Amino acid sequence: MGGFLLRKAGAALVVVFLSSVVVFIGVRALPGDPALALGAENRDPAVLAAIRQAYGLDQPLPVQYVKWASRALRGDLGLDARQLPVGHTIITRIPITLELALLAVLIGVVIGILAGVIAAVRRGKLSDHAATTSALVGLSVPHFWLGLMMIIVFAVDLRWLPASGYVSFHEHPLSNLEHLLMPALVLGTGLSAVLMRQTRSAMLSSLTADYVRTARAKGLSERSVIAKHALRNSLITVTTVVGLQLGALISGAVITEQIFVIPGFGRLTLEAVNERDYTLLQGVVLVAATGYVVVNLLVDVVYSLLNPRIRVSGSNTP
Amino acid sequence: MSFVDTSVAAINPRARRRRILRRRFMRRPLAVAGFLVAIAFVLAAILAPVIAPYSAGATDFNALLAHSSRHHLLGTDELGRDVFSRILWGARASIEAGVLATLLAMAVAVPIGIVAGYYRGWVDAAIARLTDVLLAFPFLIVAVGLAAILGPSLTNATIALGIGAAPALIRIARGEALALREEDYVRAAVANGASDLRIIARHVLPNMLSTLIVQATVAIPAAIIGEAVLSFLGLGVQPPTPSWGVMLSDAQSYLAQAPRLAIYPGIAIFLCSLSFNLLGDGLRDILDPRTTR
Amino acid sequence: MSLLAVDGLSVRFDTDDGPVHAVDQLSFTLGESEVLGVVGESGCGKSVSFMSLLRLLPETATVEGSATFDGIDLLRASPARLRAIRGRKIAFVFQEPMTSLNPAFKIGNQIGEVLRRHLDLSRRDARRRTIELLELVRIPAPDQRVDEYPHQLSGGMRQRVMIAMAVACDPKILIADEPTTALDVTIQAGILDLMRDIRERLGTAIVLITHNLGVVADVADRVLVMYAGRKVEEAPVHELFARPQHPYTNGLLGAVPRPGAGRLREIPGRVPSLAELPVACAFAPRCPRADQLSRSQVPDLREVAPQHHVACFHPGPDAEAAA
Numbered sequence: 001m002g003g004f005l006l007r008k009a010g011a012a013l014v015v016v017f018l019s020s021v022v023v024f025i026g027v028r029a030l031p032g033d034p035a036l037a038l039g040a041e042n043r044d045p046a047v048l049a050a051i052r053q054a055y056g057l058d059q060p061l062p063v064q065y066v067k068w069a070s071r072a073l074r075g076d077l078g079l080d081a082r083q084l085p086v087g088h089t090i091i092t093r094i095p096i097t098l099e100l101a102l103l104a105v106l107i108g109v110v111i112g113i114l115a116g117v118i119a120a121v122r123r124g125k126l127s128d129h130a131a132t133t134s135a136l137v138g139l140s141v142p143h144f145w146l147g148l149m150m151i152i153v154f155a156v157d158l159r160w161l162p163a164s165g166y167v168s169f170h171e172h173p174l175s176n177l178e179h180l181l182m183p184a185l186v187l188g189t190g191l192s193a194v195l196m197r198q199t200r201s202a203m204l205s206s207l208t209a210d211y212v213r214t215a216r217a218k219g220l221s222e223r224s225v226i227a228k229h230a231l232r233n234s235l236i237t238v239t240t241v242v243g244l245q246l247g248a249l250i251s252g253a254v255i256t257e258q259i260f261v262i263p264g265f266g267r268l269t270l271e272a273v274n275e276r277d278y279t280l281l282q283g284v285v286l287v288a289a290t291g292y293v294v295v296n297l298l299v300d301v302v303y304s305l306l307n308p309r310i311r312v313s314g315s316n317t318p
Numbered sequence: 319m320s321f322v323d324t325s326v327a328a329i330n331p332r333a334r335r336r337r338i339l340r341r342r343f344m345r346r347p348l349a350v351a352g353f354l355v356a357i358a359f360v361l362a363a364i365l366a367p368v369i370a371p372y373s374a375g376a377t378d379f380n381a382l383l384a385h386s387s388r389h390h391l392l393g394t395d396e397l398g399r400d401v402f403s404r405i406l407w408g409a410r411a412s413i414e415a416g417v418l419a420t421l422l423a424m425a426v427a428v429p430i431g432i433v434a435g436y437y438r439g440w441v442d443a444a445i446a447r448l449t450d451v452l453l454a455f456p457f458l459i460v461a462v463g464l465a466a467i468l469g470p471s472l473t474n475a476t477i478a479l480g481i482g483a484a485p486a487l488i489r490i491a492r493g494e495a496l497a498l499r500e501e502d503y504v505r506a507a508v509a510n511g512a513s514d515l516r517i518i519a520r521h522v523l524p525n526m527l528s529t530l531i532v533q534a535t536v537a538i539p540a541a542i543i544g545e546a547v548l549s550f551l552g553l554g555v556q557p558p559t560p561s562w563g564v565m566l567s568d569a570q571s572y573l574a575q576a577p578r579l580a581i582y583p584g585i586a587i588f589l590c591s592l593s594f595n596l597l598g599d600g601l602r603d604i605l606d607p608r609t610t611r
Numbered sequence: 612m613s614l615l616a617v618d619g620l621s622v623r624f625d626t627d628d629g630p631v632h633a634v635d636q637l638s639f640t641l642g643e644s645e646v647l648g649v650v651g652e653s654g655c656g657k658s659v660s661f662m663s664l665l666r667l668l669p670e671t672a673t674v675e676g677s678a679t680f681d682g683i684d685l686l687r688a689s690p691a692r693l694r695a696i697r698g699r700k701i702a703f704v705f706q707e708p709m710t711s712l713n714p715a716f717k718i719g720n721q722i723g724e725v726l727r728r729h730l731d732l733s734r735r736d737a738r739r740r741t742i743e744l745l746e747l748v749r750i751p752a753p754d755q756r757v758d759e760y761p762h763q764l765s766g767g768m769r770q771r772v773m774i775a776m777a778v779a780c781d782p783k784i785l786i787a788d789e790p791t792t793a794l795d796v797t798i799q800a801g802i803l804d805l806m807r808d809i810r811e812r813l814g815t816a817i818v819l820i821t822h823n824l825g826v827v828a829d830v831a832d833r834v835l836v837m838y839a840g841r842k843v844e845e846a847p848v849h850e851l852f853a854r855p856q857h858p859y860t861n862g863l864l865g866a867v868p869r870p871g872a873g874r875l876r877e878i879p880g881r882v883p884s885l886a887e888l889p890v891a892c893a894f895a896p897r898c899p900r901a902d903q904l905s906r907s908q909v910p911d912l913r914e915v916a917p918q919h920h921v922a923c924f925h926p927g928p929d930a931e932a933a934a
Contacts, residue, residue, distance in 0.1 A: 015447065015454055019451055022451060026463055142546055213667055214713070219694045229713050247455075248456070251457050255458065292454045308760040338628070
């Protein structure tokens with residue numbers, strides 16, 4: 001297992017490095033003069049030169065990159081247009097998105113895997129059709145529109161839940177959940193649809209696998225055939241899918257936070273773009289990419305724990 | 319002693335396969351329905367100028383935020399524009415973005431994927447690393463970034479959606495090429511001294527076509543929703559050009575007053591992407607040899 | 612009285628492209644401690660027949676007929692009752708040792724599972740017994756192997772594990788479906804040897820499903836030959852080898868290397884698809900003896916010698932094989 005994870009970690013480092021280069025170049029490809037933006041549109045050449053010097057914008061790009069990257073490694077992502085430290089801004093916004101994402105993943109995983117298993121086991125029956133159809137609907141429905149519909153129904157008409165905003169957990173735990181329930185459902189729907197389909201197809205193939213036939217031939221109960229023999233192997237495939245869905249989750253968080261006016265990481269991304277705040281955008285995208293890589297590394301750890309072929313390297317493998 | 323095998327009738331195998339596929343397809347009512355609805359949306363997009371009762375921008379100040387009526391099938395918006403007509407016109411942006419983004423993604427991904435899977439070695443390793451990097455940027459972040467660099471427009475949104483969809487397709491094309499490379503007929507062609515280009519064109523590409531078609535029918539609805547998202551965020555189609563995403567964005571201010579403004583365009587997006595997804599599922603079922611047993 | 616009596620067993624699969632008749636009106640018996648060889652080309656319905664007895668086929672299969680074991684009809688027994696028989700009274704060894712073990716669990720866990728399920732052994736007792744079983748099937752260093760995963764074992768070893776799992780609860784019947792097909796020739800002999808040993812030591816009745824008559828000659832008491840879902844010939848092993856009646860059996864024998872038998876022959880043609888029940892002898896298209904009668908009517912089974920049944924209008928040994 002050590003070898004596998006070391007290899008994965010090495011690849012992850014390379015990806016993070018390349019991502020940082022892409023971010024750095026991408027942000028510099030943005031139209032407009034960053035000095036102009038930083039100087040609050042002050043067009044005095046002397047002021048602009050001073051800003052360029054202060055921000056190191058007069059130096060060659062590779063030098064700028066090395067300076068930026070080495071500071072970023074120490075957690076210093078620079079100052080944004082309002083002279084606030086980018087690192088600090090991101091850190092205050094991340095927990096909000098993380099809470100939202102965790103709730104969404106929880107909803108997605110529980111509903112998705114459960115529905116997937118039931119659908120596969122009861123293949124062709126009513127519950128299978130119901131689950132498959134719901135998954136198809138969940139995949140086809142635009143989530144931000146689902147969010148709008150929920151606001152109309154649960155906030156405007158029924159007045160059960162607040163339409164927007166955010167209250168931190170420390171301030172008021174219940175209110176915190178009330179504010180996050182709809183966004184988490186919106187964000188979790190797509191994930192549960194994807195997971196349901198993956199679980200169903202993985203379960204269908206493992207339910208017809210030879211080892212499941214062996215398990216049945218042993219006289220095991222259907223429950224232990226499904227829950228032990230079939231599900232364990234299906235989860236190996238499903239774990240990798242969760243990792244791949246992370247990108248969709250981050251994308252989803254951006255728009256969900258926009259609709260429900262949640263001051264999280266996703267909204268920060270849009271703010272950075274709309275305000276053309278280069279340092280902020282640079283930091284936000286770098287953190288997003290790094291987060292993606294790190295979570296996928298965690299997924300690989302789970303994967304290797306589930307899959308003995310990776311955990312135990314066979315000494316007698318023919 | 320002479321033996322005649324009577325069990326195999328002499329039919330052109332391709333025609334036979336086509337017939338079997340068509341029969342399998344017709345047996346899936348949902349896939350057929352998806353196909354018909356998808357066609358209807360494409361036709362609506364093409365024929366919008368002919369069939370839409372009003373032009374996209376025509377305002378009727380006598381009917382602001384009107385309910386549905388004989389004159390305005392789905393009512394009007396805050397500027398008195400006919401919602402039904404705007405949905406028909408909006409189909410243009412959606413279908414255009416969906417189809418073109420998918421074609422772009424295919425054009426980028428398939429050659430790269432085939433090269434990686436067919437040649438393997440360091441080329442493959444480099445491409446794999448590259449797709450990893452691209453995948454590390456969530457599609458919306460890429461799209462947002464591109465819209466910020468290139469400026470918001472339907473074309474740029476389409477490019478962003480196409481690039482966003484490419485990495486996953488590269489992986490799929492690579493996997494297919496990798497597997498096809500090991501097929502006996504490819505090995506035979508290699509042994510017969512066929513050039514790489516010829517093998518790829520004659521054996522690899524045609525045999526991954528069914529997988530690619532299925533992927534395309536799944537990529538189109540994803541791109542359609544993506545276009546709506548970008549337009550909703552103001553990073554795609556710019557008003558007053560009609561687009562389902564723009565309509566939803568406008569409707570946000572009237573959620574309490576006129577929720578229908580948010581309902582109809584959403585249903586259009588939903589039905590459109592659902593129809594493509596149903597079609598894609600049906601195609602996967604009939605083309606994937608693993609599910610035919 | 613026989614241990615297992617199967618009567619009129621038919622299996623049909625419903626597929627996207629119409630029904631497939633895999634087994635048609637199969638009847639046979641199995642005695643205590645008897646070794647029954649079931650022979651036929653792949654796709655002739657031999658595996659399907661026996662899987663259908665324990666209802667291990669997918670739901671697309673429709674099974675008719677009856678299979679009486681221990682006073683109950685396996686095909687109609689309640690699922691709970693059937694589960695009490697599976698792995699306890701009737702055990703299976705499957706063809707594919709590479710895929711028939713669950714890759715996610717240690718082999719000790721997988722063998723122990725049967726013991727805990729049927730014999731109510733504690734975890735520790737199950738482990739001890741598992742090691743004994745691994746020893747019985749001649750796996751070296753069983754106390755280490757017990758904690759290994761399937762991917763760490765070779766194909767032959769895995770098949771031994773499957774056999775250990777099958778005999779764990781000392782079943783009445785062991786159904787071995789092509790147990791040696793996926794293995795090297797040198798390993799095959801060892802596995803067959805082991806099956807013989809198990810019959811002698813445990814008195815287990817064995818059904819040996821194979822496409823290889825040579826394997827049957829070594830181990831079986833009685834042989835049942837199947838073609839296109841039907842039984843075409845059945846006889847004690849020596850009788851069958853001495854006086855094969857069905858042209859198909861003759862063909863199979865021609866394909867077995869035997870000293871002094873001259874050139875190996877193959878049966879021309881291929882097994883017909885089973886989309887429709889035949890209205891003629893299914894072997895007729897490949898049969899040198901076929902005539903108008905064979906092509907217009909299905910031959911019934913008839914007894915040509917004591918315990919020797921054949922379904923053919925023109926039975927008898929091949930001229931050249933008999934010479």
